Amino acid sequence: MTSSELWTRATADRYDAEETEMSSAAVLGPTLAFLADLAGDGRALEFAIGTGRVGVPLRDLGVPVAGIELSEHMAAVLRRKADADTLPVTIGDMATTVVPGEFSLVYLVYNTITNLLTQDEQVECFRNAARHLAPGGRFVIELGVPPLRFLPPGQVAVPFDVSERHLGFDTFDLVEQILVSHHFTRDGDGDGRYRRESSRHRYAWPAELDLMARIAGLELERRVANWDGTPFTQDSPKHISVWRKPN
Numbered sequence: 001m002t003s004s005e006l007w008t009r010a011t012a013d014r015y016d017a018e019e020t021e022m023s024s025a026a027v028l029g030p031t032l033a034f035l036a037d038l039a040g041d042g043r044a045l046e047f048a049i050g051t052g053r054v055g056v057p058l059r060d061l062g063v064p065v066a067g068i069e070l071s072e073h074m075a076a077v078l079r080r081k082a083d084a085d086t087l088p089v090t091i092g093d094m095a096t097t098v099v100p101g102e103f104s105l106v107y108l109v110y111n112t113i114t115n116l117l118t119q120d121e122q123v124e125c126f127r128n129a130a131r132h133l134a135p136g137g138r139f140v141i142e143l144g145v146p147p148l149r150f151l152p153p154g155q156v157a158v159p160f161d162v163s164e165r166h167l168g169f170d171t172f173d174l175v176e177q178i179l180v181s182h183h184f185t186r187d188g189d190g191d192g193r194y195r196r197e198s199s200r201h202r203y204a205w206p207a208e209l210d211l212m213a214r215i216a217g218l219e220l221e222r223r224v225a226n227w228d229g230t231p232f233t234q235d236s237p238k239h240i241s242v243w244r245k246p247n
Contacts, residue, residue, distance in 0.1 A: 002093040003117035004070055005199055007050075012073035015051050018185070022110065023053050030227035032058050035107055038138050038242070039063045042104025045132055047094035047125065048112040052078035052087065059087050066090070068097050095124040102134040109142040113209075114201035117178065122204060126216035126243075133245040139218055142227075144238040146179070146203040148172070167194070179203050206239055218243035 007015075021027065035044065035058055042064075046055045049067030051074055059065040059082065067089040069075045075089050090099050094108070095116060106129040116122045129139040150158045151172065160181075161168035167184040179201050184194040204212075210220050221244040225236035232239050 002070070002095050002121050004093060004115040007071035007074050009073040011197075012051065012071060012077050015074070015077065016053070019053065027227075028054070028057060031109070032061060034227045034229075034240070035105065035140065036061050036063050038140065039105040042134065042137070043101065044105040044107065045099065045103040047106065047108040047129070048115065049078065049089060050074045050112075052081050054107075054109055055087060056081045066099055066101075066103075068092055068094050068099065070094070095121045095128055098128070098131065102137070103132050104134055104137045105140065106132050106137070107140040109140075111143055111201070113141055113143060114179075114203055117200060117202045119177075119202070119204075119208075122202065123212050123215055126209075126212045126218065130216040130218055130245055135245055135247045137245050138221065139213070139243045139245075141209065141241050142238065143204070143206075143209070143241070145236060146172075146205065147237070148174070177202055177204065206241065209241060210243075213243040218245055220244075 016023065031054060044058060044063050044065045046065060046067045049055045049069045055065045055067050056078065065087055067087065069089055069091060070093050072091055075091060078087070078089060090097055113122055113125060116125055126139070133139065147158050157169045157171045159169040165186045168181065170179045170181050172179050181199050181201065183197045185197070186192070186194050206223065213220060221242045223232045223239050223241045224230060225232045225239060227240060
């Protein structure tokens with residue numbers, strides 16, 4: 001068991017309904033094209049595959065996909081979409097769990113490496129990716145850039161969503177590199193009440209990830225700001241980074 005917090009059954013059951021934008025064609029189209037191109041004729045392994053938001057449609061494109069998932073409840077939702085023969089999933093953590101075979105692509109999307117709350121575990125995640133990659137294979141991470149420039153002196157919270165149905169903000173422990181995402185979500189019963197949830201994450205800078213990759217024997221191949229290949233700049237709110245395992 002790693003330091004990752006476990007997704008509950010209730011959270012897993014409503015996950016897809018609350019992530020409709022991330023499951024839209026506008027978001028998934030470029031994501032799937034990017035990953036399918038890197039996978040080529042090989043197999044892909046998704047760390048923290050969750051409910052299969054990316055893995056299932058990538059498999060539908062013809063890429064053989066396997067997954068690792070810590071939450072049995074999230075994996076159970078995926079099982080409603082694809083059986084074990086179509087998309088095998090191993091229950092375990094992404095830092096140490098090993099699945100059979102070699103892969104041309106290992107990928108980790110939607111900030112999920114931050115679920116590992118220590119630097120040591122994040123390093124082991126890179127090592128685990130390298131362990132599964134065939135020579136010449138790639139490890140891909142999608143991750144937000146820590147928004148610390150939005151923190152003036154004395155402020156500890158940064159809002160990231162203020163909408164009719166959802167209020168979200170992050171609070172930061174700058175010493176431990178831990179952020180806590182706070183969510184207040186209006187339920188659909190119309191009584192005006194909000195459901196409160198929070199989750200802890202260890203944020204990391206792109207340069208820190210590059211060092212983790214080097215420790216794991218991987219080399220940075222490219223870094224872009226989005227799945228459509230937009231160049232990464234100092235103003236980019238997130239990055240898609242690709243590291244390659246040498247031949």
